[in-house]
Amino acid sequence: MSSTASGYKVLRRVLLLLLTLLILSACSSAPAPEPSQPPQPTEAPEEGQMITVITPDAKNVDNENAPKYQIQTRLTDFRLLNPSAGIAWGVTKNELRMYMTLDNGKTWANISPATTVQFLSNPVYGKEIFFTDPSNGWIIRSSFGTTETVVLRTTDGGHTWKVSAFPDTNTLSSFYFSSPSHGWLMTSWDASSTKESKALYTTQDGGATWALVMQNEQYNPNLPNNTIPLPGVTTGMIFKDGSRGFVTLQTGALPKIYVTKDGGATWAAGSEFLVNESFGGCDRVIAGEPEFFGTDHTSGWLSVGCQKEKEASMTYNGYFTANGGENWKFISFSRPALTGINRHVAPEFLSSQAGWSLEGNLLYKTMNQGQTWTALPASSVLQSKLLEYPEVVKLQFISDDVGWLLIQKEEDRRSILLQTTNGGVSWRVM
Secondary structure (H helix, E strand, O other): OOHHHHHHHHHHHHHHHHHHHHHHHHHHHOOOOOOOOOOOOOOOOOEOOEEEEEOHHHOOOOOOOOOEEEEEOOOOEEEEEEOOEEEEEEEEOOEEEEEEEOOOOOOEEEOOOOOOOEOOOOOOEOOOEEEOOOOOEEEEEOOEOOEOOEEEEEOOOOOOOEEEEOOOOOEEEEEEEOOOOOEEEEEEEOOOOOEOEEEEEEEOOOOOOOEEEEEOOOOOOOOOOOOOOOEOEEEEEEEOOOOOEEEEEEOOOOOEEEEEOOOOOOOEEOOOOOOOHHHOOOOEEEEOOOEEOOOOOOOEEEEEEEEEOOOOEEEEEEEEEOOOOOOOEEEOOOOOOEEOOOOOOOOEEOOOOOEEEEEOOEEEEEOOOOOOOEEOOOOHHHHHHHHHOOEEEEEEEOOOOOEEEEEEEHHHOEEEEEEEOOOOOOOEEO
């Protein structure tokens, strides 16, 4: 073999050896694969029933022919406005999602205010939301951080909202409008379980401007006074007209009621709620919000619950008035004590005689002011849905036939709205 051929052969072997070393070096320096990451926890989605929403350009008027789409939403409260119209809402990612139906829930209009107005919690009817009719409504956004309390108002059923400032950043207690122009808003501060400072504001231009008409910070029980006192926590407020109104207070024992005859400027104690044997053994007597029936506001009622801590139970009865709130008569309902998660759901009355009470998965009805109650036939839909959504949020009847029921499963962030059109005998998912 020639020396030249021998040299080429050695060179090829050296080059092959160097190439092999380079390949091995590259493999050994390659980064190790990252271990696979476990699935990250995600927040449970908020769920509710599917509702059919008409597009905004329909303005909630021509529902039959308006373009529609479906959404799934979680609702946290509602209010029936008449037998065919109502509103329902919830807060998702700090945005208030509010919907109105004018056709018994067949279609809904999205009447939500601008998303720039943020909400930290779910508004409650009678505290941050109020409607006098399907056209006129108000929403109060409480202050938080550097944001101020604002009043949103609509006169066209939520198609447009106007915003005005409110001159108080304290906690909202009660909210009521006797007409589209005349309303009142109560705030409180320095509150405990038995007392609170209170201020009352009124508007006569539909919520555009507000004026302070009462505050009780200087209240002295030993001196004549015409304000609502510090003792007692506000549980409800209602005005029969522009002058005459009522505020109920939760005290350590029995509820108290205060009455105004000049639009809220001065207040006097109303008739006393009498002690009776039904309150024997109660750890606390809890009063509901006063409510008047019909357009003349002569008859009305408020619920009163006997709470027993050791038994974790509530027994409900009622106080009724037939003379516009001058006097209140105690009526015993003779119903068993309620226990469990829904024990704080009081009976619902449509008039001084007709009322409903949800006990377990059965609905009871009275036609004689709660003296006797009759169990309605078991509704398969109601019973099955209560198994899925065991927590009752709210029950309301707007007529002898039409009622809504909102139920939820809070831990799963799910809710569903049911409707009856035959007085509670049968129910359907809206």
